[in-house]
Structure formats: C-alpha cells, structure tokens
Amino acid sequence: MHSSPAARALRWVLAWAVVALFAFPIYYWITVAFKVPREIFDNPPRVFDFSPTVENFEKVFGFSFGGGLQTVTGGGGNFYMTPRLWDSIVIAVFSTLLAVVVSTLASYALSRMTFRGRHHFVAWVLSTRMMPPVAVAIPMFFIFKDLSLLDTYTGMILVHALMNLPLAVLLLKSFFDDIPAEIDESAVVDGASRFLIFRRIVLPMAKGGIAATAVLCFIFSWTEFLFALTLTQTSIKTVPVVSSTFVTSTGTAWGNMAALGAAAMIPAFVFILLVQKHLVRGLTMGSLKQ
Amino acid sequence: MSGAPAVAGRQDEGAFARPARGRAVSDHPLPWLLPLVLILLAFTVYPLFYNIYLSFHEYAPFKRALVWVGTENWTRLFADGRLWDSLGVTLVYFVVALAIEVALGMAIALLLDADEPGFGFLRGVLTLTLVIPPAITGMMFLLMEDPQFGILSYVLKLFGLLDSTTPILATPSLALAGVVLADVWQWTPFMVLIFLAGLRALPVEPYEAAMIDGASPLQTFTRLTLPMMGKVIAVAVLIRGIDLFRVFDYVYVMTSGGPGTATYSLSLYAWQQTFSFVKWGYGATISLFSLVIVLVVANLFIYLAKVRW
Numbered sequence: 001m002h003s004s005p006a007a008r009a010l011r012w013v014l015a016w017a018v019v020a021l022f023a024f025p026i027y028y029w030i031t032v033a034f035k036v037p038r039e040i041f042d043n044p045p046r047v048f049d050f051s052p053t054v055e056n057f058e059k060v061f062g063f064s065f066g067g068g069l070q071t072v073t074g075g076g077g078n079f080y081m082t083p084r085l086w087d088s089i090v091i092a093v094f095s096t097l098l099a100v101v102v103s104t105l106a107s108y109a110l111s112r113m114t115f116r117g118r119h120h121f122v123a124w125v126l127s128t129r130m131m132p133p134v135a136v137a138i139p140m141f142f143i144f145k146d147l148s149l150l151d152t153y154t155g156m157i158l159v160h161a162l163m164n165l166p167l168a169v170l171l172l173k174s175f176f177d178d179i180p181a182e183i184d185e186s187a188v189v190d191g192a193s194r195f196l197i198f199r200r201i202v203l204p205m206a207k208g209g210i211a212a213t214a215v216l217c218f219i220f221s222w223t224e225f226l227f228a229l230t231l232t233q234t235s236i237k238t239v240p241v242v243s244s245t246f247v248t249s250t251g252t253a254w255g256n257m258a259a260l261g262a263a264a265m266i267p268a269f270v271f272i273l274l275v276q277k278h279l280v281r282g283l284t285m286g287s288l289k290q
Numbered sequence: 291m292s293g294a295p296a297v298a299g300r301q302d303e304g305a306f307a308r309p310a311r312g313r314a315v316s317d318h319p320l321p322w323l324l325p326l327v328l329i330l331l332a333f334t335v336y337p338l339f340y341n342i343y344l345s346f347h348e349y350a351p352f353k354r355a356l357v358w359v360g361t362e363n364w365t366r367l368f369a370d371g372r373l374w375d376s377l378g379v380t381l382v383y384f385v386v387a388l389a390i391e392v393a394l395g396m397a398i399a400l401l402l403d404a405d406e407p408g409f410g411f412l413r414g415v416l417t418l419t420l421v422i423p424p425a426i427t428g429m430m431f432l433l434m435e436d437p438q439f440g441i442l443s444y445v446l447k448l449f450g451l452l453d454s455t456t457p458i459l460a461t462p463s464l465a466l467a468g469v470v471l472a473d474v475w476q477w478t479p480f481m482v483l484i485f486l487a488g489l490r491a492l493p494v495e496p497y498e499a500a501m502i503d504g505a506s507p508l509q510t511f512t513r514l515t516l517p518m519m520g521k522v523i524a525v526a527v528l529i530r531g532i533d534l535f536r537v538f539d540y541v542y543v544m545t546s547g548g549p550g551t552a553t554y555s556l557s558l559y560a561w562q563q564t565f566s567f568v569k570w571g572y573g574a575t576i577s578l579f580s581l582v583i584v585l586v587v588a589n590l591f592i593y594l595a596k597v598r599w
Contacts, residue, residue: 022475113319285599
C-alpha cells in the first residue's frame with residue numbers, strides 16, 4: 001500500500017514517540033542507579049542533569065571500581081548482593097536444564113506418536129499453566145517443610161522447572177511438529193530405533209527451537225517472584241525477592257535497589273534479543289508461529 | 291548383539307535391522323512421557339490434594355497443629371466480605387488492564403506495521419519490558435509515583451492532572467490505577483509483538499480488493515483485519531488473562547493491598563491469610579477458590595474461542 005510522505009512522516013514520529021515513552025522508565029531507573037541519594041530525592045526530578053557515580057554498584061556488589069577488587073562493605077553489609085545474584089543464576093540455570101530435558105523427551109512423543117488420550121494429555125499440561133502460583137505455593141510450602149526442601153536450591157530448582165514445563169512442552173512440541181515426520185518414518189523403515197532417530201536426527205534439527213525454549217525458561221525463572229518469596233527464607237534469596245527488602249523502616253535504599261535491578265536486567269535483555277526470531281511463538285506457548 | 295548399543299551397528303546394516311513389527315521400548319510413548327508425568331503428579335496433583343486437605347483443616351496455635359474443622363473454611367469463604375472485595379479488585383484489575391493492553395497493543399501494532407527504517411529496532415526495544423522482573427517493575431513505578439520526588443507525580447502535577455497533596459498509591463480511588471499502570475507498561479508490548487506478528491502474516495489480496503472498492507481505513511480494520519486476527523487476539527487474551535487473574539507481584543511490592551483494601555487481589559489475600567495471619571486452612575481455601583475460577587473460565591474460553599494447541 002502506498003502512503004503519502006506526510007502520513008509516513010507522521011507514522012515515523014508517532015512510532016518513535018510511543019516507543020520512547022515505553023523505554024523511558026527503564027532509562028530513568030538506570031539513571032537512579034547512577035545517582036547519589038540527594039539527586040534521587042530532588043524535585044523536580046533529574047532526568048539528564050546529574051553527576052553519575054558508581055557508588056551504588058560498589059555498595060551492592062562489594063567492590064570498588066577505583067582501586068581494583070576491594071571489599072567496600074566488609075563483605076557482609078545489608079546491601080551486599082553478589083550472593084543473591086549467584087542464587088538467582090544457579091536456580092535459573094539448573095531449573096532450565098531440568099525443564100528442557102524433561103520436556104524435550106515428552107514433546108517428541110506428543111509430536112510423533114499417536115496414543116489414546118493424547119489430546120487430553122496436552123490439555124492437562126496446558127491446564128497446569130493456568131494454576132495460580134499461590135495455589136501451588138501454599139501447599140508446596142508445607143510439603144517442602146516436611147521434606148526439608150524449604151530454602152534450598154533443590155526445592156527452588158524443582159519448582160521453577162515445574163513452572164516452566166507447560167511452556168516448554170507446548171513450545172517444543174510446536175518446533176518438533178515443524179520437522180517433517182517423513183524423516184523419522186524413513187529412518188524407522190531403515191530399522192533405527194525411536195531414540196536413535198530422536199538423538200541423531202530430530203534433536204539436531206530442533207536445536208534452534210530448543211535454545212529459544214531454554215532462554216525463555218531462564219528468563220521466567222530469573223524474574224519469578226511468588227515461589228521464591230514463599231519457598232526461600234534466609235540462606236538463599238533470588239534477586240526479585242531481595243529487591244523488595246530494600247524498603248526499610250528508615251526509608252528505601254533506592255540507589256542500591258536500582259543498581260541491583262539494573263544489573264539483573266542486563267542478562268535478560270541480552271537473552272531476549274538473542275531469541276527475537278522465536279519470540280512470538282514462545283510468548284504464545286507455541287500456538288502462533290512467526 | 292545384546293548389551294551393545296544399537297549405534298554400534300551403524301556400519302553393519304544387518305545388525306542394525308530389526309523385524310518391522312517388533313516394538314522396541316522407545317516406540318512406546320510411556321518412557322518419553324514418564325519424567326513429565328512424574329513431575330506433574332508430584333508438583334501439581336499432589337499439592338492440589340494437599341490443598342484440599344488443608345482447606346478442611348485449620349492451624350490451632352495452642353495445639354501447634356492442624357485440626358479438622360470440616361467445611362468451616364468453605365462456609366466462612368462465602369460469608370467473608372473481604373474475600374468478595376478482593377475478588378472485585380481482581381476482576382476490575384483484570385478487565386481494565388486487559389482492555390487497555392489489547393486496545394493499546396493493537397493501536398501500537400498497527401502503527402509499527404510498516405517497513406520503515408528503524409522499525410525493527412523499535413520492536414526490539416519494546417521486547418525489553420517483558421523480561422524485567424515484575425517485582426522490580428513494581429519498584430520502578432513505586433519510585434516514579436512517589437508523591438514527593440516521583441517523576442510521574444511531578445509530570446501529572448505539571449499538567450494539573452494531580453493535586454499537589456495527593457499521593458497516587460495512598461489514595462483509595464487512585465491506588466489501583468497506579469498499579470494497573472505498571473502492568474500496562476510492562477505487558478502492552480506483549481500484545482504489540484503478538485499482534486504485529488499476526489498483522490505481518492495477513493494476506494495482501496483482501497486489502498487490495500478493499501482499496502479498489504473504496505473502503506475507509508476504519509471499515510478495512512473492522513471488516514478485514516479484526517476478523518482475520520481473531521485467533522491471534524484470542525490466544526493473546528487467553529495467556530495474558532490467565533496471568534492477570536493471578537496478579538500478585540505488583541500489588542505486593544507497590545501497595546501490599548492498601549490503602550485499606552483498595553488493591554487487595556485474590557492471590558495476595560490468600561497468601562497473607564496463610565503466611566501473615568497463620569490461617570493455613572483458610573488461605574488454602576481461598577487459593578483453591580481462585581484456582582477453580584481460572585480453570586472454569588479459561589477452559590470455557592478455549593472451548594468458545596476454539597483455541598487449539
């Protein structure tokens with residue numbers, strides 16, 4: 001369709017303005033991470049004119065940018081957050097691994113084998129995605145208490161893997177569905193076992209889809225709040241949960257919170273830009289293909 | 291050959307072959323599905339039954355144990371005004387946020403649906419909001435909506451839209467809007483990206499025909515685009531709707547349900563009953579109540595909108 005130059009210019013300006021509006025809160029949050037408290041509390045708020053400082057990052061991650069690696073807070077200050085980043089990484093990585101391995105196997109069967117009740121099975125997997133997390137977290141708290149899984153990596157990894165399974169199963173099934181079944185069938189005729197076909201032929205062909213699934217699982221674990229809030233106590237805490245504790249009776253440590261928040265956004269930003277190609281399919285759990 | 295992996299016979303066609311009708315273990319779906327089934331049984335079915343068990347018990351502080359209370363929690367549920375308030379808050383949140391996100395998402399998607407230079411970059415920027423932990427998004431908006439130094443409050447006052455003494459998140463009539471704003475900011479791009487993919491995949495011919503017939507842009511949108519986008523919109527509404535109904539993160543970090551009960555969502559109410567007020571049984575009952583609503587409504591929607599996976 002052809003549009004007039006004026007219409008094109010208007011569309012262009014509007015599009016940039018709208019996206020700038022959406023980007024602004026992220027920009028502003030990052031400036032807060034680089035501000036000293038006095039500038040954070042200024043009114044009118046400072047958007048561009050502030051003197052950037054890395055003080056907040058030094059306090060939160062416990063090292064000085066000036067004099068090499070040196071502990072600023074004695075390693076145990078209230079806002080020393082490096083261990084919390086580590087907790088988030090461990091939980092996200094291992095829950096992703098578990099979810100992807102389990103769902104790859106299941107999705108292959110759901111994509112390739114016909115059996116009675118397959119449709120109901122898919123519906124069951126989908127319905128677990130509908131459960132409100134609070135309806136899982138409450139009983140899980142008591143079950144984990146009995147099993148001594150509260151406040152452990154194992155417990156959090158299991159729960160985050162569970163949370164990601166419906167997405168991973170449905171998404172991977174859609175990627176396997178894209179690979180022509182004739183490829184499997186001709187290999188079956190040649191006498192290869194299902195598992196051999198899966199490992200040697202189908203898996204390599206679905207590599208991109210598996211990677212995209214893994215990235216999404218990682219991000220959902222990285223950003224998850226309710227389970228982490230409920231099922232961890234003192235020994236481990238994920239970044240979203242610990243961020244909410246920066247609000248103290250003596251005021252909110254906005255600068256430190258923003259520094260931690262900004263640092264937590266970076267890996268997610270990088271990952272999501274890597275999977276742009278499969279993003280919509282991922283967001284709709286494999287229902288819509290790009 | 292027994293014991294040796296089948297791969298070993300790669301070079302040897304004879305050893306590799308097996309009778310056509312012989313079913314190997316891996317031909318059966320069960321071993322493939324077993325790990326998934328076990329995890330789902332252990333982490334969704336077992337907790338579900340545990341929740342039902344909890345809903346017929348209550349924690350007795352003096353005995354330091356769960357005691358059987360029969361259907362007390364369930365009768366209490368239906369007489370609890372605060373529960374119905376929180377259901378109301380959740381429904382208002384759900385409807386308002388969903389409506390804004392769908393409408394705004396469609397408008398922005400239509401705006402970005404063009405091959406102009408830089409639009410790919412703009413789409414990339416929009417994806418960023420989706421991966422910020424919602425708890426941190428809540429903090430971002432808590433800061434921006436602060437009555438003293440929040441930039442959003444400042445701008446609203448500048449335009450005379452907000453009284454200089456009104457704190458957004460501490461005013462009962464405004465607090466929910468303040469929370470919905472965070473949700474809309476974070477999830478409108480979700481709609482934009484899905485709708486954009488849908489728009490880009492539409493066939494060109496009907497539009498050419500409409501142009502020849504002299505249809506107005508509005509007619510083209512309502513008679514062509516909307517009907518053809520039906521499935522895409524249904525999927526986006528379903529997935530976003532499920533998440534909206536369970537809203538917890540934003541209200542937990544921004545208002546804790548306040549002021550009063552103005553932003554108390556169902557999930558927050560269930561969580562606080564269990565973990566703040568030690569009403570284990572009652573909290574479980576509320577969470578089951580919300581589970582039933584979601585399962586019924588979402589499955590009805592899937593059935594009526596014919597969404598398929």
